[in-house]
Amino acid sequence: MATFKPDDTVTIEFDRARKSISVTPEHALIFFEAPLAWRIRGLESMHHVEIDFSLYGSVKGPFRWPSGDPGSNPVRGRFVQRGDGEINSAPSDKVGYWKYTVIVRDDRNKDLASIDPGVMIKK
Numbered sequence: 001m002a003t004f005k006p007d008d009t010v011t012i013e014f015d016r017a018r019k020s021i022s023v024t025p026e027h028a029l030i031f032f033e034a035p036l037a038w039r040i041r042g043l044e045s046m047h048h049v050e051i052d053f054s055l056y057g058s059v060k061g062p063f064r065w066p067s068g069d070p071g072s073n074p075v076r077g078r079f080v081q082r083g084d085g086e087i088n089s090a091p092s093d094k095v096g097y098w099k100y101t102v103i104v105r106d107d108r109n110k111d112l113a114s115i116d117p118g119v120m121i122k123k
Helices: none
Strands: 009-015 020-024 027-031 037-041 048-053 078-082 085-088 096-105 111-115 118-122
Touching (some): 078 085
Antiparallel strands (some): 048 078, 096 118
């Protein structure tokens, strides 16, 4: 029987010269009730990254929305970070494959690059 190690961190790297984004792993795998972290690299302090999950039925994103101060998670299924850093989700509360869009924007909110990776959540 094959074993695997689930992913706990996804790296998002912005290449300013090429205005492109790479996501590693592009298709992450985590277990149900596990959180996921996104490590953001290559952004200038005036840039921000937005991680926006697709809507499935009436649910946006597979991660619980934190009560109180949501920090980088203003609404369920959306995460925002200015400059380099790390975004941490709450634990997942849904299973399945979830597509999301990563968008890098400048200080005027102009899109510089985007990519559509995903995360598989298994019980």
